[in-house]
Amino acid sequence: MRSDTPDQAGTVAELGEFNLIQRLTGGRAQPPSTLLGPGDDAAIVVASDGRVVASTDVLVEGVHFRLDWSTPEQVGHKAVAVNLADVAAMGATPTAVLVGLACPPETTVELLDGITAGMWKEATRARAGVVGGDVVSSETLVISVTALGDLQGRQPVTRAGALAGDVVAVCGRLGWSAAGLAVLGRGFRSPVTVVSAHRAPEPPYEAGAQASLAGATAMIDVSDGLLADLGHISVASGVAIDVRTDLLEVNQRLVDVGTALGADPRHWVLTGGEDHALAATFPGPSEVPEGWVTIGTVRRGEGVTVDGRPYEAPAGWQHWR
Amino acid sequence: MRSDTPDQAGTVAELGEFNLIQRLTGGRAQPPSTLLGPGDDAAIVVASDGRVVASTDVLVEGVHFRLDWSTPEQVGHKAVAVNLADVAAMGATPTAVLVGLACPPETTVELLDGITAGMWKEATRARAGVVGGDVVSSETLVISVTALGDLQGRQPVTRAGALAGDVVAVCGRLGWSAAGLAVLGRGFRSPVTVVSAHRAPEPPYEAGAQASLAGATAMIDVSDGLLADLGHISVASGVAIDVRTDLLEVNQRLVDVGTALGADPRHWVLTGGEDHALAATFPGPSEVPEGWVTIGTVRRGEGVTVDGRPYEAPAGWQHWR
Numbered sequence: 001m002r003s004d005t006p007d008q009a010g011t012v013a014e015l016g017e018f019n020l021i022q023r024l025t026g027g028r029a030q031p032p033s034t035l036l037g038p039g040d041d042a043a044i045v046v047a048s049d050g051r052v053v054a055s056t057d058v059l060v061e062g063v064h065f066r067l068d069w070s071t072p073e074q075v076g077h078k079a080v081a082v083n084l085a086d087v088a089a090m091g092a093t094p095t096a097v098l099v100g101l102a103c104p105p106e107t108t109v110e111l112l113d114g115i116t117a118g119m120w121k122e123a124t125r126a127r128a129g130v131v132g133g134d135v136v137s138s139e140t141l142v143i144s145v146t147a148l149g150d151l152q153g154r155q156p157v158t159r160a161g162a163l164a165g166d167v168v169a170v171c172g173r174l175g176w177s178a179a180g181l182a183v184l185g186r187g188f189r190s191p192v193t194v195v196s197a198h199r200a201p202e203p204p205y206e207a208g209a210q211a212s213l214a215g216a217t218a219m220i221d222v223s224d225g226l227l228a229d230l231g232h233i234s235v236a237s238g239v240a241i242d243v244r245t246d247l248l249e250v251n252q253r254l255v256d257v258g259t260a261l262g263a264d265p266r267h268w269v270l271t272g273g274e275d276h277a278l279a280a281t282f283p284g285p286s287e288v289p290e291g292w293v294t295i296g297t298v299r300r301g302e303g304v305t306v307d308g309r310p311y312e313a314p315a316g317w318q319h320w321r
Numbered sequence: 322m323r324s325d326t327p328d329q330a331g332t333v334a335e336l337g338e339f340n341l342i343q344r345l346t347g348g349r350a351q352p353p354s355t356l357l358g359p360g361d362d363a364a365i366v367v368a369s370d371g372r373v374v375a376s377t378d379v380l381v382e383g384v385h386f387r388l389d390w391s392t393p394e395q396v397g398h399k400a401v402a403v404n405l406a407d408v409a410a411m412g413a414t415p416t417a418v419l420v421g422l423a424c425p426p427e428t429t430v431e432l433l434d435g436i437t438a439g440m441w442k443e444a445t446r447a448r449a450g451v452v453g454g455d456v457v458s459s460e461t462l463v464i465s466v467t468a469l470g471d472l473q474g475r476q477p478v479t480r481a482g483a484l485a486g487d488v489v490a491v492c493g494r495l496g497w498s499a500a501g502l503a504v505l506g507r508g509f510r511s512p513v514t515v516v517s518a519h520r521a522p523e524p525p526y527e528a529g530a531q532a533s534l535a536g537a538t539a540m541i542d543v544s545d546g547l548l549a550d551l552g553h554i555s556v557a558s559g560v561a562i563d564v565r566t567d568l569l570e571v572n573q574r575l576v577d578v579g580t581a582l583g584a585d586p587r588h589w590v591l592t593g594g595e596d597h598a599l600a601a602t603f604p605g606p607s608e609v610p611e612g613w614v615t616i617g618t619v620r621r622g623e624g625v626t627v628d629g630r631p632y633e634a635p636a637g638w639q640h641w642r
Contacts, residue, residue, distance in 0.1 A: 035372055040479045040557075041410040041542055042376035042470070047368035051356055054375075054452065055363035056467060058421035060459040089362040100379035100421065100465035131375065134465075138381045144421035144455075144465030146377060149363070158361045221362055236361075 012112055012135065013105035020135040023109070024099060024116050033095040033150065034129040043131035045096045045148055053149035053156070055086035061141035069184050072114025074199040075143070077122040079115075082223065083147035084126045085203035085276035089221035091157040091212030092149030094128040094205055099145055102138030115143070118200070126205045154212045157280065162218035162237035166281040166298035169288045171207040173197060174226055175250070175265060178272025179257045186261060194257055203276035207291060211280045214289040219280040225271040227311055229279055230296075230304045237281075240301030242308055243270070247295045264314040270306065271313070333433055333456070334426035341456040344430070345420060345437050354416040354471065355450040364452035366417045366469055374470035374477070376407035382462035390505050393435025394442070395520040396464070401443040401451075403544065404468035406524035406597035410542035412478040412533030413470030415449040415526055420466055423459030436464070439521070447526045475533045483539035483558035483602040487619035490609045491600045492528040494518060495547055496571070496586060499593025500578045507582060515578055524597035528612060532601045535610040540601040546592040548632055550600055551617075551625045558602075561622030563629055564591070568616045585635040591627065592634070 012020055025038035036044035045052070059065055059082070065075045084094040099119065103112070112135075123130050128147070180198025189195060203221065211219055218237055220229045230241045250265050258265035281298050282288050305311070333341055346359035357365035366373070380386055380403070386396045405415040420440065424433070433456075444451050449468070501519025510516060524542065532540055539558055541550045551562045571586050579586035602619055603609050626632070 036477060036479065040481075041407040041540075042374045042413070042468070044411070044472075044477055045373050045375060046371065047373040048371050050367065050369050050371060052366050052368040052373040052469065053363045054366060054417070054419055054467070054469060056419040056421045056453050056455050056465070058423050058455045058457045058463075058465065060423050060457050063458050086362040090365070092363070096375070098375055098377040098467050100377045100467075102379050102381055102423075102461070102463045102465075132377050134377050134379045136379045136381055137384050138461050138463055140423070140459050140461040140463070142379075142423045142459055142461070142463045142465075144377070144379065144423075144463075146375070146419050146421075146467035147363075148373065148375060151365075156357065156365055158357065160361075219362075 010109060011105060012103060012107045012109060015109055017135060021133055023112065024133040024135060025130055028120055030129040031127050034131050037129065037131055038133065045131060046150055048150050049153045051151055053087050053090045053092040053151060054146060055083055056144065056146045057083045058142060058144045070199040072111045073118035076115035076118025077200040079143045079145045080119045080122040081201050081203055082276060083145040084128060084205055085221040087147045087149030088203060088205045088208030089219050089278055090149065091154050091208050091219065092151045093209050094126040094147060095150050096129050096131040096148040097123055097145050098132040099130060101133065101135045102142040104139060104141065105137050154209065157212050157216045157219040159218050159220050159233045159236035162233050162239050162281040162298050164239055164298055164300040166217055166283055167285055167288060167294050168241055168279065168281055168296040168298060169292040169294045170277050170279045171292045172204040172277030173275045174222065174277055175254055175268030175272040177201055177274040178268040179254050182261055182263060183257060191253060191257065194253055197275065201274060201276045204278060207278050210289050211278065214282065215287045216280040216282055219278060222275055222277045222279050223273050225273040226279065227270050227304050233281065234302060234304050240299040240303055241296060242299060242305045243296040245307055249293065267314055270311060331430060332426060333424060333428045333430060336430055338456060341433065342454050344433065345422065345454040345456060346451055349441055351450040352448050355452050358450065359453055366452060367471055369471050370474045372472055374408050374411045374413040374472060375467060376404055377465060377467045378404045379463060379465045391520040393432045394439035397436035397439025398443040398521040400464045400466045401440045402522050402524055403597060404466040405447045405449060405526055406542040408468045408470030409524060409526045409529030410540050410599055411470065412475050412529050412540065413472045414530050415447040415468060416471050417450050417452040417469040418444055418466050419453040420451060422454065422456045423463040425460055425462065426458050475530060478533050478537045478540040480539050480541050480554045480557035483554050483560050483619050485560055485619055485621040487538055487602040487604055488606055488609060488615050489562055489602050489617040489619060490613040490615045491598050492613045493525040493598030494596045495543065495598050496575055496589030496593040498522055498595040499589040500575050503582055503584060504578060512574060512578065515574055518596065522595060522597045525599060528599050531610050532599065535603065536608045537601040537603055540599060543596055543598045543600055544594050546594040547600065548591050548625050554602065555623060555625050561620045561624055562617060563620060563626045564617040566628055570614065588635055591632060
């Protein structure tokens, strides 16, 4: 309950800094990992095994999101999701986010409330708190989120531990956000599930800790695209990775959208980013946990291949950025 | 050493995201508190007693700094200092900062390098590492910094613990930044020490842990001005605070600047923010640690007074913001 601020508060300039921060962070139920919530010089968050996992990502209006394509709630959701996914990809359990929000003075409080609501909803889904924030004036709307996580005694899973002989597996959606972006780019608003996947990705946060406990040797969140992000593991680990398309599920919805738009849905699955699935390597098939899908293998060498060959985009493919 | 990027790299758009992040965070010596530095999905930082202290502040060009008044190094320095001061004000020892940098594509790499150098220099002075970062495109230059700190088993010192009978003490400069801003506002560039205090404040980071160990009951960093920030302690603790001007040192340099500009230097000391001194309350005079100066007392009641009376700005005083 934010009873100290009026419901029809107009613009952020009228509301003032203290009320804005209160609006962003105040009066919400914090999870048990929040030892001291917003309102002091700094927050205090559980880091139970003496280590904290931390990552920062910045989203800019017009670059990372469009307010004519996404609701404020979806923007807030996405800003939190992309950051918490990074924490999960280390094998950590999300605990908290801190939000730096720069926005034009004429920004409506309604917009800020929407962003805030989306942040809280997704943070709550991850069992994390919004523990701190700063709201300042800027010509451009910029949302900077720092996510914190707790390894709870688990070994962190970096990008550097993959070994020849490992298998590659993923948990979460691939290609959905890219398909949704393609739909939006053509001026359509449906199918809703695909468009929503772009606007408000739902990373499988718990799969990060699950993979760590199962013995994952390397892990990454798929933000740039499956092949690009497996490329990061390949480089960091000094291994080659081969993805097998016969193991890659292409959901019927993506097939339908691809047909409608004249695009190859498999390309979305292989190269589309922003779904924030988790991709990881495991010592063998028996270590791949439930909910994960094996999609390839790790070999000696370097680079990422698809069915043993370098991947080439479909003829006539237009990169969207 | 950042040997993978050319020295004359032009603009950030030409350099590209991966090289920019590498430039911001890569190849520097990390302190022992950095368990995993930049380059993976997230960093891992020591939080030795199972708790992490975290705070985020955002600085915007034209609002919080001006690149015609400050060098890029000073801007980076300030962005880190204001955040680490928040961590110190909880009684924590700074461990790390994460940086979200949004800047126009035409920003020069030289400017980014300057900001980065200033960040690293001040972080190193605080014995903290720059452990993560994100660099994105934006029409406005926005710097979001999240600072982390380690309580090392100490009790956190919030704003809420001051008790009637406590004494109030400060460590660090007061009024210097305001005097520097007044000098710059009149078009002058000297005295250098005063102007530098505005451009690149040097908070007394170690005094935070020192105060906690000495039994401080409440603490805050002076970012809004001494009276305003003591007001935050007053409200959070439910006490009255009286500042005694006969105990307040007004440095001769501030007296000289005040004389030159026709301003009251004591007003800068009482109300000038951005020096990021620490203000704390202690159970009695014998608990005030070395390097701290006692400036007042805590009483039953509410509000902040100066020599027993509500503070009034000198006649004709022009607020600078």
